[in-house]
Amino acid sequence: MKNIIKIVLLPVLCVGLLAGCANSADEALSLKKNDTLYQVSTINSLLAGNYDGFISSGELKNYGDVGIGTFNALDGEMVMIDNTAYKVKSTGEVVKVSDTETTPFAVVTHFDKDATVELTNIANLDALKAELDKLIENKNLFYVFRIDGTFKTIQARSVPRQEKPYPVMTEAVKQQSVFSFTNVTGSIVGIWCPDYIGGVNVPGYHFHFISEDRTQGGHLLDVSFDKALAFADSTDGFVMAVSPTEPEGSVKDLGSELDAVEQ
Template sequence: MKITSKLYSVLLFIALAIICMPGFSAAEGTIYQYSIIDSLLAGNYNGELTIGNLKKYGNTGLGTFNRLDGEMVFIDGEVYKISSKGKAVKIEDTERTPFATAAFFKTDKIIKVDSAKSLAELNNKISSAIGSENIFYVIRIDGKFSQMRTRSIPAQTKPYVPLVKAVKKQSIFRFKDIEGSLVGIKTPSYFKGVGVPGFHWHFITKDRTAGGHVLDCVFTDMAAKVGSYNDFFLQLPETKNFLETEFKQDKQNELKAVEKDSKKK
């Protein structure tokens, strides 16, 4: 039986509604997400979720902060902000986020990576080793990176512009022979509009002083710890801007523009 795109959208909505019913609690094997990526792309940069509440749903993850003020690295139970200056600071539980993903990290598989000459090569090697592309994965890689290139976006002021325009003001940071951790989330391709399909990586240095959204990296002889997740818990914002936004257009081209490096290497 042929399933139309409209029917598919209805089925996805029903599935998300079921797992978001009152009483649902995130546990091992569950990916928690606050808001949807299309909301962030539309310029909805203020959310109600506090960092303290985010920590109830995991100890590892990615996201940003209200006003789009920096990149979030959630690691070892602590949340760090990498500002547009490239500096990392630990964030108080009272700060809020408009978009974040979290999980309780677990290691189901260890993938040996002999070398990665680019982020694209790393993604390909992990994809070939994890198995199914239809569930979620959280990945962590610790070690010394010969090259790392990251970015962060400065805090926005109202009226907010769409993310594809805000990212043009991003700051680029380059590191050489730096020790640190990559935190990545791999989302199934069918979650377009809800999550970031494919890989999404953030980096933080070992001393927790710098990092950012990963644009590229180079390293040799490391191990990727991979956790697989079959459950997904989506919490939708109740802000006026989110409730009034029309999510009718496909924003995948905008997302691709946001994810790539807008500056020359």
């Protein structure tokens, strides 16, 4: 049973030049492990309006093949699946991302299935979370989920590219576009973080969706389905690249601001 969280913070220059950072040599080895979650910046920084990308999509692929995030200037929702990054734009268009495009916030891992379960008769997002709760054996660990199936309904959103001076995220999401899909085959990619991670990432669940044909997707707001396969990967390692820039805004009430941007 995994029971130890290994947390490593890497300055951005060391992430980009690991061979030249003697103090980070051992930590760099952990990035190649399946049981390591690699994160770009913190959710607090993103909430406060720090949307400047500083890690490229190409570099991100070195640290994981499944994950979620966003892009420079908060330009759309990221879904990484099968080691390919996709952007869901606020227009609803889905594009494959070039390796040079950057991210201010993302979470990825080398997905290694620890559990597989068939889920049935899921009426909404809360019901999905309740079923996935059964796969979380240790609430001190991180969990990454992939759920494949044909979904009766999907409600998702994306946020348009922001211009400087960047607004805080609670203001940016007021411009979001919401999409509704029916009878769509695809994958939900999700992260579950422990309660103690608040400020670093979103405590609890955070899901993105992408269709099998890679033409529809977004940040998941709601879902229903009759049957789907859920795969879980528990993760006891955590490595974060710290943003080199400071946000102009601030986070006044983490809980309420997270609620506002997640819904």
